[in-house]
Amino acid sequence: MKKIVHLSSVLALVSALLLPTSALGQFGGLMKGKKTNATSESKEMREEMGEYTGVKHALGVNDFNNQIGWRGQWELSNNLAAMLESALFDSGRFVIVERQDLGTVFTEQDLQASGRAAKSSQVAQTGLVRSAKYIATGDITRVDVATGGDSGGIGIRGLRIGGGSNKAELELVVKLIDTTSSQVVASERISGTAGGSRINIGFATSGVSGNMAGFAKSSLGEAAQDCISQAVKFISREMEDYEVTASVVMAQSEDRIVINRGEDYGISVGSRFAIREKGEILTDPDTGEILDVFEGEITGRLEVDRVSKKVSYCKLVEGQLPKRGDSVVLK
Numbered sequence: 001m002k003k004i005v006h007l008s009s010v011l012a013l014v015s016a017l018l019l020p021t022s023a024l025g026q027f028g029g030l031m032k033g034k035k036t037n038a039t040s041e042s043k044e045m046r047e048e049m050g051e052y053t054g055v056k057h058a059l060g061v062n063d064f065n066n067q068i069g070w071r072g073q074w075e076l077s078n079n080l081a082a083m084l085e086s087a088l089f090d091s092g093r094f095v096i097v098e099r100q101d102l103g104t105v106f107t108e109q110d111l112q113a114s115g116r117a118a119k120s121s122q123v124a125q126t127g128l129v130r131s132a133k134y135i136a137t138g139d140i141t142r143v144d145v146a147t148g149g150d151s152g153g154i155g156i157r158g159l160r161i162g163g164g165s166n167k168a169e170l171e172l173v174v175k176l177i178d179t180t181s182s183q184v185v186a187s188e189r190i191s192g193t194a195g196g197s198r199i200n201i202g203f204a205t206s207g208v209s210g211n212m213a214g215f216a217k218s219s220l221g222e223a224a225q226d227c228i229s230q231a232v233k234f235i236s237r238e239m240e241d242y243e244v245t246a247s248v249v250m251a252q253s254e255d256r257i258v259i260n261r262g263e264d265y266g267i268s269v270g271s272r273f274a275i276r277e278k279g280e281i282l283t284d285p286d287t288g289e290i291l292d293v294f295e296g297e298i299t300g301r302l303e304v305d306r307v308s309k310k311v312s313y314c315k316l317v318e319g320q321l322p323k324r325g326d327s328v329v330l331k
């Protein structure tokens with residue numbers, strides 16, 4: 001008959017032989033599902049980059065391209081995209097447009113449109129998914145993970161707890177892509193590193209392999225966080241001078257004009273927008289490549305006098321009354 005080793009016994013043994021009290025406390029907290037008192041990622045990101053009160057850009061994030069075909073314990077393409085999306089949101093500079101789970105959204109919309117689901121005018125409507133002018137993504141160009149020396153740990157019936165010295169380096173090419181032309185409008189090669197002694201906690205039974213703290217706590221995860229932090233700064237810097245555009249939702253009179261940008265984009269009372277005629281996209285007649293955009297003329301100006309979460313109410317201060325669908329540009 002197999003003997004059962006209780007986790008409490010394992011912890012007691014580890015405490016006596018290997019782990020300092022603080023590390024054991026952290027491990028116990030993980031096993032019990034307790035949250036640590038670490039500063040939130042959002043606060044850390046905003047403290048690092050400074051508080052931001054300006055206007056935000058809409059931005060989507062796609063999975064990273066694993067150019068080198070790296071394989072390991074972690075799925076880098078998805079994890080990097082998730083980390084970048086979270087960090088961009090936490091910076092307070094962007095409105096994140098969902099791109100990771102659009103397949104699920106479209107499946108639900110198709111089901112509603114097929115007539116096989118109960119009819120509803122309030123759910124799964126098509127043509128309403130928010131668009132983003134730019135997509136952030138990148139290429140994985142180098143991964144280097146090394147474990148130095150003996151792990152110095154112990155294994156007890158499949159549970160391994162050890163102290164090791166892990167180092168990791170990660171290199172990415174982070175890109176901003178214009179969704180109209182599919183062209184890369186900005187890119188930056190970024191390198192991230194991590195290393196140092198750590199406590200490694202993992203399971204090696206029943207085919208399970210993993211780290212209790214997850215990818216973000218692994219050496220490769222720390223290198224990824226270093227890269228992502230640099231990526232957010234690069235993207236923020238690049239997009240500082242990009243135009244903030246909106247569209248006219250309704251124009252009943254000179255004193256009642258509504259545009260589709262509100263508090264969630266950082267629009268405030270007093271903000272001014274120029275009304276711009278639709279321009280022309282210049283394409284190469286031979287290849288179809290977008291060469292440039294010929295901007296339309298400015299026909300008037302609006303001033304915001306009331307803001308709600310998703311829209312702003314404006315008045316016409318100069319020029320012609322716009323029509324629904326007209327483009328406006330923050331000035």
